[in-house]
Amino acid sequence: MTEMESDQSRVRAQLMETQQRLQDVLASTAMFVWSASATGKMLYCSDSVVKVFGLSAQAMMDEPLAWVPLVHPDDMAMVRSMASQETTGRTAELNYRIMGPQGHYRDIHSFVRIRRDEQQRVQSFDGVTIDVSDRAEAERALREKRDLYDGLLGLVPDAVVVHRHGRILYTNLGTLALFGIADDVSPVGRSILDFIHSDHRRMVRNYYRSVASRKEDTGEVLAREFIATRADGREFHAETLSRAVLFQGETAVISVIKDVSERKHAEMELRHMAYHDALTGLPNRRHFAESLKALTQASSTVRGEVGLLLIDMDRFKNLNDTYGHPFGDHALRQMVTRLRAALPAGCTLYRIGGDEFAVLCETGSSAQAIAERLLEPFTVPLVLDDVEFFTSPSIGVALFPVHGDDGDLLLKHADLAMYEAKGLGGNRCVVFRSEREAQLERRLQLEVELRRALERQEFRLCVQPKLDLCTRHVAAVEALVRWQHADGRVTLPSEFIGVMEDTDMIVELGEWVLHEACAMARAWQERGYAPLIISVNVSPRQFQLRNMHAVIASVLASSGLEPQWLAIEITEGLLIHNSTEIARTLMQIRELGVSVAIDDFGTGYSSLRYLQLFNPNILKIDQSFVAEMLTKPSYLTIVKAIINLAHNLGMIVVAEGVETVAQAKALRKHGCEYGQGYLFGEPMPGEDFLHAFLEPSPASLSPAAGRPTRVSTDG
Numbered sequence: 001m002t003e004m005e006s007d008q009s010r011v012r013a014q015l016m017e018t019q020q021r022l023q024d025v026l027a028s029t030a031m032f033v034w035s036a037s038a039t040g041k042m043l044y045c046s047d048s049v050v051k052v053f054g055l056s057a058q059a060m061m062d063e064p065l066a067w068v069p070l071v072h073p074d075d076m077a078m079v080r081s082m083a084s085q086e087t088t089g090r091t092a093e094l095n096y097r098i099m100g101p102q103g104h105y106r107d108i109h110s111f112v113r114i115r116r117d118e119q120q121r122v123q124s125f126d127g128v129t130i131d132v133s134d135r136a137e138a139e140r141a142l143r144e145k146r147d148l149y150d151g152l153l154g155l156v157p158d159a160v161v162v163h164r165h166g167r168i169l170y171t172n173l174g175t176l177a178l179f180g181i182a183d184d185v186s187p188v189g190r191s192i193l194d195f196i197h198s199d200h201r202r203m204v205r206n207y208y209r210s211v212a213s214r215k216e217d218t219g220e221v222l223a224r225e226f227i228a229t230r231a232d233g234r235e236f237h238a239e240t241l242s243r244a245v246l247f248q249g250e251t252a253v254i255s256v257i258k259d260v261s262e263r264k265h266a267e268m269e270l271r272h273m274a275y276h277d278a279l280t281g282l283p284n285r286r287h288f289a290e291s292l293k294a295l296t297q298a299s300s301t302v303r304g305e306v307g308l309l310l311i312d313m314d315r316f317k318n319l320n321d322t323y324g325h326p327f328g329d330h331a332l333r334q335m336v337t338r339l340r341a342a343l344p345a346g347c348t349l350y351r352i353g354g355d356e357f358a359v360l361c362e363t364g365s366s367a368q369a370i371a372e373r374l375l376e377p378f379t380v381p382l383v384l385d386d387v388e389f390f391t392s393p394s395i396g397v398a399l400f401p402v403h404g405d406d407g408d409l410l411l412k413h414a415d416l417a418m419y420e421a422k423g424l425g426g427n428r429c430v431v432f433r434s435e436r437e438a439q440l441e442r443r444l445q446l447e448v449e450l451r452r453a454l455e456r457q458e459f460r461l462c463v464q465p466k467l468d469l470c471t472r473h474v475a476a477v478e479a480l481v482r483w484q485h486a487d488g489r490v491t492l493p494s495e496f497i498g499v500m501e502d503t504d505m506i507v508e509l510g511e512w513v514l515h516e517a518c519a520m521a522r523a524w525q526e527r528g529y530a531p532l533i534i535s536v537n538v539s540p541r542q543f544q545l546r547n548m549h550a551v552i553a554s555v556l557a558s559s560g561l562e563p564q565w566l567a568i569e570i571t572e573g574l575l576i577h578n579s580t581e582i583a584r585t586l587m588q589i590r591e592l593g594v595s596v597a598i599d600d601f602g603t604g605y606s607s608l609r610y611l612q613l614f615n616p617n618i619l620k621i622d623q624s625f626v627a628e629m630l631t632k633p634s635y636l637t638i639v640k641a642i643i644n645l646a647h648n649l650g651m652i653v654v655a656e657g658v659e660t661v662a663q664a665k666a667l668r669k670h671g672c673e674y675g676q677g678y679l680f681g682e683p684m685p686g687e688d689f690l691h692a693f694l695e696p697s698p699a700s701l702s703p704a705a706g707r708p709t710r711v712s713t714d715g
């Protein structure tokens with residue numbers, strides 16, 4: 001083989017290889033290459049024609065116009081005119097439809113090169129034909145979709161805005177209408193925040209940012225309400241729904257915005273109606289309950305005190321009953337006007353019932369002063385239809401958190417205070433006091449009053465007789481103190497002895513009682529009555545603070561009473577403190593010739609050792625045993641045991657609180673010497689006692705003078 005021959009065969013081989021490659025590429029696509037004569041006879045056609053026309057290459061070449069019947073009738077003219085096209089130097093393109101192998105039309109695109117001779121007569125055609133049905137289908141669908149969207153967005157009255165980083169990229173017609181933008185000014189490119197009220201811009205910007213941060217494909221929609229501003233400056237309540245979308249290849253936000261002003265107003269109206277009283281326009285009970293809750297909850301963490309005033313109008317019911325409800329309604333409005341005018345800032349007035357109002361003050365400390373100010377405007381009568389009438393508020397005040405650390409408790413306590421104000425006659429304010437506060441206050445008050453009572457000498461002595469249960473003669477009397485107030489009220493010692501002991505006033509009172517009792521007994525003797533023992537109660541505190549031996553000795557001396565007519569009554573409580581000291585004092589007192597009685601025996605802690613140590617000569621059985629001795633066998637046992645014990649220690653026994661004949665008889669039967677109690681006589685002033693129990697003394701000293709009267713215990 002010559003060198004030239006070998007070159008030629010190499011080129012041929014390369015050519016064939018290239019051709020084969022081309023064939024392969026064509027065979028795998030819906031595209032074929034062809035050549036045809038001027039008359040349309042197919043000269044060449046690549047095998048892939050079968051994929052496009054459903055005809056084999058051979059068939060195409062054998063039957064030159066085999067493909068023509070496949071062309072869509074409407075496109076036929078266009079295909080025919082192909083040859084007449086003026087396409088010098090360039091490729092003609094045509095789109096037409098042919099009936100595909102699957103029995104429906106397919107979109108075909110052909111590139112055709114037309115060869116002509118010098119006279120411009122067509123010589124041949126070369127072409128590439130492609131089945132573009134899939135792409136055409138996609139484009140058509142896209143176009144339809146776009147048409148659909150455009151149509152839809154043009155129809156909706158709401159604004160639809162696509163924006164990115166706040167810049168408007170697209171708007172529909174509704175946007176122009178909603179925001180009052182002129183048709184010829186496109187909002188595209190402007191900031192969406194231009195259409196949002198300045199107060200809400202920050203909030204809305206954050207909202208859009210949050211929307212944009214979502215993935216577009218999640219389809220998550222976020223809603224928000226804000227105040228929008230129209231181009232002419234008018235504002236409206238807007239509601240928007242937004243989601244992230246892909247727009248021009250990048251994430252953007254699509255928002256639908258609508259005017260919800262009407263709904264908002266209706267809602268506000270409804271809310272107002274639900275939370276306000278129709279008659280006075282004041283916030284109502286429901287409003288009050290919620291505010292109270294909010295204030296007391298907030299207060300526990302951030303705020304200070306809260307003051308709650310509950311107001312009830314005095315005599316309002318009368319007004320309604322007398323003049324009728326329409327009149328009452330007018331009156332209520334006038335009252336509200338007055339209350340409102342008297343309230344400072346920071347306080348809210350609520351109508352929580354017919355004639356009940358409440359005030360919440362954000363500062364608790366001034367609540368009482370505010371309540372007092374509310375009384376002021378009612379000193380002037382209300383005038384309605386020529387009727388003049390007075391009404392006044394009764395106000396209860398409770399402070400949060402001191403008087404209740406939750407709303408319910410606070411309300412309850414303000415209510416209690418309000419009722420107290422009513423109970424005191426109305427037209428006043430009362431601040432709630434806790435039980436402890438009230439007690440403390442009562443006690444302090446009592447202390448002050450007792451000091452004044454001592455100064456004013458408001459104490460009196462009563463005496464109660466003690467009878468010999470066998471002879472039924474009065475053998476002795478017990479002096480019992482009474483507090484006789486200037487207004488005639490009498491207070492019993494159980495209510496004030498405790499306070500006097502705590503404040504040491506008992507020393508002064510006790511010494512007065514002692515002196516008074518001795519002086520009285522001495523005076524009776526001087527008036528000719530037979531001498532009686534008078535016993536005086538001495539408090540343990542007096543022993544602690546005074547040398548009682550010296551006190552008694554001095555009182556006896558100053559009153560002139562002989563010691564055998566005096567007895568002191570001490571309680572068991574005395575015996576446990578500093579017993580040796582007390583024992584010595586008691587011994588000295590006994591040595592003076594004064595009797596010592598143990599009072600209320602059986603209720604304290606006395607031990608027999610103390611009894612022996614202090615050597616009293618009288619033992620008084622506490623009234624609680626006597627009261628039950630005939631109903632509870634165990635009590636009778638105790639009474640008998642006490643009597644025996646006392647007798648064994650050489651003491652005489654007095655039973656306290658004898659109220660029935662049966663008790664007196666039983667006591668006598670068991671050996672009790674004396675009895676004291678209502679059966680024989682209640683504590684009474686000395687003069688009454690003389691009249692009731694002792695025979696009047698004659699002016700002269702007759703032998704019968706002052707003989708004790710015998711009291712019948714036989715029923």
Ligand code: C2E
Pocket residue numbers: 464479480481492493494497510513537538539569599600623656657658659676677678679682683
């Ligand atoms: P007490 O010394 O045990 O006095 C007896 C109390 O029992 C008196 O009450 C008397 O009125 C009451 N009483 C008498 N008979 C009956 C009865 O049949 N049934 C009932 N249920 N009660 C009866 P009062 O006068 O209220 O005195 C109460 C207590 O006050 C006295 O109890 C005494 O401990 C104390 N007290 C009274 N006066 C003085 C005083 O001047 N100084 C001191 N330190 N205490 C006094």
Ligand code: MG
Pocket residue numbers: 478537569599
């Ligand atoms: Mg007594």
Ligand code: MG
Pocket residue numbers: 599600620622623656
């Ligand atoms: Mg007693």
